[in-house]
Amino acid sequence: xxxxxxxxxxxxxxxxxxxxxxxxxxxxxxxxxxxxxxxxxxxxxxxxxxxxxxxxxxxxxxxxxxxxxxxxxxxxxxxxxxxxxxxxxxxxxxxxxxxxxxxxxxx
Amino acid sequence: xxxxxxxxxxxxxxxxxxxxxxxxxxxxxxxxxxxxxxxxxxxxxxxxxxxxxxxxxxxxxxxxxxxxxxxxxxxxxxxxxxxxxxxxxxxxxxxxxxxxxxxxxxxxxxxxxxxxxxxxxx
Numbered sequence: 061x062x063x064x065x066x067x068x069x070x071x072x073x074x075x076x077x078x079x080x081x082x083x084x085x086x087x088x089x090x091x092x093x094x095x096x097x098x099x100x101x102x103x104x105x106x107x108x109x110x111x112x113x114x115x116x117x118x119x120x121x122x123x124x125x126x127x128x129x130x131x132x133x134x135x136x137x138x139x140x141x142x143x144x145x146x147x148x149x150x151x152x153x154x155x156x157x158x159x160x161x162x163x164x165x166x167x
Numbered sequence: 168x169x170x171x172x173x174x175x176x177x178x179x180x181x182x183x184x185x186x187x188x189x190x191x192x193x194x195x196x197x198x199x200x201x202x203x204x205x206x207x208x209x210x211x212x213x214x215x216x217x218x219x220x221x222x223x224x225x226x227x228x229x230x231x232x233x234x235x236x237x238x239x240x241x242x243x244x245x246x247x248x249x250x251x252x253x254x255x256x257x258x259x260x261x262x263x264x265x266x267x268x269x270x271x272x273x274x275x276x277x278x279x280x281x282x283x284x285x286x287x288x289x
Binding site for chain 2: 061094096098102103105106109110113115147149151152154156159161
C-alpha cells in the first residue's frame with residue numbers, strides 16, 4: 061500500500077496567516093493527489109484534485125502544488141471558515157489511501 | 168444537482184453484518200462514475216472501504232476484502248455496503264462518495280454523502 065504522511069499534524073494560526081501543509085507519499089504517485097477540507101459533523105469537501113486543480117467554487121486562496129512524492133497545500137490568507145482538518149489522498153492506485161490529517165485551529 | 172444519502176442501522180451487534188445503502192439523486196448510476204464507501208473511526212483518519220463501477224465491477228481494500236460486499240441496484244439508483252463479522256473496530260462514520268476512476272483518478276471524491284454513524288455494540 062502507498063503510505064501517505066502529512067506535516068504538521070496540527071497547527072495554530074491566526075486569521076490572515078499564510079498556512080502551508082505538506083503531504084508525502086511513500087512512492088511516486090505522479091500528480092494523482094487530492095486535498096479535502098473536513099469540518100466536524102460535515103462530509104469532507106474536495107478542494108483540489110490532480111495536485112493543483114482547484115475545484116469549482118473553492119476560494120482562490122487555496123492552492124496546491126507538487127508531483128511525485130511531495131505535495132503542498134497552501135492557504136494564502138486564512139479565513140475564519142478555514143479552521144478544519146485537511147487530508148491529502150492518493151488516487152494513483154488501490155487501495156486508495158488518505159493522509160492522517162492536519163488540524164488547523166485558531167491561535 | 169447530484170446528491171448522495173446514506174441510510175441504515177446506527178447500531179449493529181458484534182459478529183453481525185453491517186448493511187448500509189447510498190441513494191443517489193440527480194444522476195443515474197448507470198451513466199458512469201465509480202461509487203465508493205469510505206469510513207472514519209472515532210478519532211482516526213479516513214479509510215477507503217471499496218468502490219463499485221457503473222457496470223458493476225467491484226474493488227475492495229485488501230484489509231477488509233474478506234468481509235466486504237458492495238453491490239448496486241440500478242432500478243433504485245442506489246448502491247450498498249455489507250460488512251460482515253463486525254467488531255468494535257468497525258465503529259465509524261460511514262460515507263458514500265463518487266469518483267471517476269479507481270486508479271489513475273484525477274478527479275478525487277467530488278460528491279459525498281453526509282455520513283452515517285454506525286456503532287458496533289451488544
